[in-house]
Amino acid sequence: MEQGRKLGLSRTRLRAADLERPLYGVRRAIVAGPGEGGPDPRALLEARLQDQCSAAELVIPPRAFFSHLTAARLWPLPLPMPKQVEPVHVGVLPPEHPPRRAGVIGHHISDPAAHAVLRRGRWLIDPATLFCQLSTALRLNDLVAVGDALVLTPRFGDPADERPWLSLGELGERVDRFRGRGKTRAAQALALVRPGAESRPESLVRLAFVAGGLPEPELNVDVYSEQGVFLGRGDMLYRAYRLIVEYDGDQHRVDVGQFNRDIRRLDDFAAHGWRVVRITADAFFTDRAGCLARLEQALVARGWRR
Numbered sequence: 001m002e003q004g005r006k007l008g009l010s011r012t013r014l015r016a017a018d019l020e021r022p023l024y025g026v027r028r029a030i031v032a033g034p035g036e037g038g039p040d041p042r043a044l045l046e047a048r049l050q051d052q053c054s055a056a057e058l059v060i061p062p063r064a065f066f067s068h069l070t071a072a073r074l075w076p077l078p079l080p081m082p083k084q085v086e087p088v089h090v091g092v093l094p095p096e097h098p099p100r101r102a103g104v105i106g107h108h109i110s111d112p113a114a115h116a117v118l119r120r121g122r123w124l125i126d127p128a129t130l131f132c133q134l135s136t137a138l139r140l141n142d143l144v145a146v147g148d149a150l151v152l153t154p155r156f157g158d159p160a161d162e163r164p165w166l167s168l169g170e171l172g173e174r175v176d177r178f179r180g181r182g183k184t185r186a187a188q189a190l191a192l193v194r195p196g197a198e199s200r201p202e203s204l205v206r207l208a209f210v211a212g213g214l215p216e217p218e219l220n221v222d223v224y225s226e227q228g229v230f231l232g233r234g235d236m237l238y239r240a241y242r243l244i245v246e247y248d249g250d251q252h253r254v255d256v257g258q259f260n261r262d263i264r265r266l267d268d269f270a271a272h273g274w275r276v277v278r279i280t281a282d283a284f285f286t287d288r289a290g291c292l293a294r295l296e297q298a299l300v301a302r303g304w305r306r
Helices: 004-008 041-058 066-072 128-134 140-150 168-177 184-192 200-211 250-254 255-273 279-288 286-299
Strands: 086-091 104-108 116-119 122-125 219-225 228-240 243-248 275-280
Touching: 041 066, 041 086, 066 086, 066 104, 066 122, 066 128, 104 228, 122 250, 128 140, 128 184, 140 184, 140 200, 168 184, 168 243, 168 286, 200 228, 200 243, 200 286, 219 250, 219 275, 243 255, 243 279, 243 286, 275 279, 275 286
Parallel strands: 086 104, 243 275
Antiparallel strands: 116 122, 219 228, 228 243
């Protein structure tokens, strides 16, 4: 509001009905929401978050940066959808003082290993410290999914966004040195982090297998015929039992091109002696026990024993 008054706007104008208050002390024009066929919920979440952070940058200290859940969503890292509007988390290093205002949670970060990094035009807490911060905000499996994303080297990388963002060794060293609240959960999650999981659901499916007493699969492995012909990639692979688990998210159902490629790839696997167990997103999140039972039956049929 101070900037508005400097521009000559009266108090009455700054309190007008066509302005909204994303944060205390900040005013902006109201933007109409999407109509029918508008953005999906995640796109709306992203737009709202960007607006909140742009507003916060007008009133937080110059050397402040986004931290905790706000930094994780800005990165972006795979997180559960929020059930309500989240406050903006802002961190400062000594000797700065954390901001105190409605809609903002300020954090005084005294960890000597913590530092800010510039990402997509905004200053965020460094990724290793962020993993440690999230240990107090996320459930164990969700924290593992974040770790999986941090150490992932995608098959098709983005030259403008070099990955992995951290090596597994670097993450391990940071967790080992971490002394803050959440240390135990961070260490537990670290022990379950694996390079190779390409989505949050893949991480959750793998963790469900392990928690259910099933063997741990290899992740996103190239599969070849005995003659060395590339057959495709298997989401989760049990090499000793020639068994592949495929996780099918919604894109496999609604994308016709993807659906047809999946059929050809799975037919090639079967023709070369691989058994494929398909787990859909709907089945996993509504009948997890049934999915585990199907996989166990397939493993036993291939010679696995508990």
